Amino acid sequence: MTSAELEAVAVKSFAERFGSQPSIASCAPGRVELLGNHTDYNGGLVMAAAIDRYTTVVGLDRPDRDGHVYALDFDGSDQFPLSNIARGEVGGWPNYVKGVVWAIQEALGSELIRGFEIVVAGDVPLGAGLSSSASLQAAVAFFLLGAGVAPGRSVGQYEGEGSASARMDLAMVLRRSENAFVGVSSGLLDQFSSLFGRADHALFLDCQSLEFDRLPLGDPGPAIVVCDSKTSRRLADGMYNRRHAECQAIVAYFRDRDGGDAVRLLRDVSLADLEDCWDDLDPVARKRARHVLTENERVLQGVSALKAGDLKRFGRLISASHASSRDDFENSSPALDALVEAARSAPGFLGGKLSGAGWAGCTVNLVEADKAEAFAEAVAASYARTRGVTPEVHICHAADGASSRPLTR
């Protein structure tokens, strides 16, 4: 579905549900992680791309102080007062909507000026490692900005040249919403990607300095082919936070050893330091750390490969990232490994890895643009043969970040 088709579906649903026409539409993309797996909350380096799969929000402001939301894909609704936003059931979608309002109000130090009623619709596969949740957050935030209900903020501050620092601030507010309200200790990757995406570009982010870049993927750019194993998971299921804690155990070791504040994040530990102390370190945690630190290196090499226009080298780094996730971080799964294997011999394959948190969901593959269809067919057939399940394959392209616009009535 195009973003315009998605919006039309949401507008129709809004009219049925709320009996009027919405005045604002916002749209925010999902993302794939290309390199830098589980580096973000360790202050490391990441490369990603926003993709042309979106969440859209359409709606109106309301004179009272209530938020009303209907999520088409879940056929579920929620309603809450802006003055007292309570967390709902763990893992439920309403927390992502409420969390955005909560975090924006917290950052502004005041309540939204008015309430709102919205319909949410999307085509980012859910629970598949493509950040449907960050695209939901970004779409809600851009709806609120577009509707002018965030005091002291106008959507213009977040558009065009010179809007990078406002967008970065917003990405951090959305991250805080996920960390403190939803309860997942995630980094900045997903929110950054949904807000900073650009068509035909990969994104680079240094999660410590917040320096970022947009790197052309080439002309014609490669296809980003997402293969959904149809296995799913929830970020709030505990594995993600456990990995976070394992990384922190290595930070604690070096902090104790060195004293002071020199080591605050895994990023502050060098690969050489890790190797020197290898025998003294916890055998599980040290492998997690090796994954993160070698991922940082692969991101740097990936940036230089893209700058040199060398997609083959970039692809090999992506495949090396998967091997490191599988062997050291142990966040792959038999289904994801089989999908990566199936891709390896398919036409046009440049590189492939699991996407996002891992354990289930999708793989992301960089594929020569003119072979994307043949690639998709070959992977689906080979995976179906070995695993007895036909994966869902999405041929995607790098896309622009979140935006909102008034709807003419």
Ligand code: GLA
């Ligand atoms: C999830 C999180 C991100 C990031 C990735 C793994 O997508 O939301 O912040 O940690 O996993 O790289």
